[in-house]
Amino acid sequence: MEDVWYKDIVKGINIVCGKGITAIIGPNGSGKTTTLRLITKSLKPDRGKVLIPDKVGSSWQNPYYTFIKSTVYEEFKEFFKDRKEIEDFLGNYGLKHLIDKYTFKLSMGQARIISILIAISWSPNALVVDEPTNGLGLKEKKMVEELLKSMKIPVIIASHDLDFVLKISDYVYVMNDGHIIAEGSALDVFYDDKFSLLEFPEPYAVIVGKRLGRRLRSIE
Ligand SMILES: Nc1ncnc2c1ncn2[C@@H]1O[C@H](COP(=O)(O)OP(=O)(O)OP(=O)(O)O)[C@@H](O)[C@H]1O
């Protein structure tokens, strides 16, 4: 994104998503979801350029918005040869039992994972996931972490889950009131003075670093 503006929500931002995982963090209402919608071209910027590959898969903050069919099976049908293939695919994530569920009857966490799996089944050239860990149990969160890390395409997420962001992202942008106020590796960003201005509770890694009496260089 080059100097992208949208209403009074996104105010002249520049974002580059290379290989690996890029995260956008920031307070509620700071413009993260709007930025992701500009990236998927579901919103048109008032000014500036958005350059994206031709197939961008997406999973939204409200995962139910991803669904266009009534059952899980129907959602996946067009991407697979037959029912058995879908069962095997869902089985990889321990979700085979959901195949005949109505999508509106999925729990929030189930809906989130299924919506991410639909997005990747489309074989996109880039992937956008809004709040990938919202509502997920611990096991499911680990699964989504591994799934996103295994993607061979640029992945961009928006998240409030800073420990997840630290574990998973290669590059982080901090948004506040429509501006990018800091960027860099997750740890660099967490120690940035502009990040402190947001008065977020300190991420776990920063607390641990302080206990050890030093600034952590890597999560390991
Ligand atoms: N379609 C819309 N029309 C007008 N204003 C909108 C629209 N969608 C969102 N907004 C406003 O834009 C601002 C940014 O919203 P956005 O959803 O991008 O924030 P966010 O950073 O994703 O927040 P959260 O952390 O709560 O998900 C908010 O003030 C919101 O009220």
Ligand SMILES: [Mg+2]
């Ligand atoms: Mg949002």
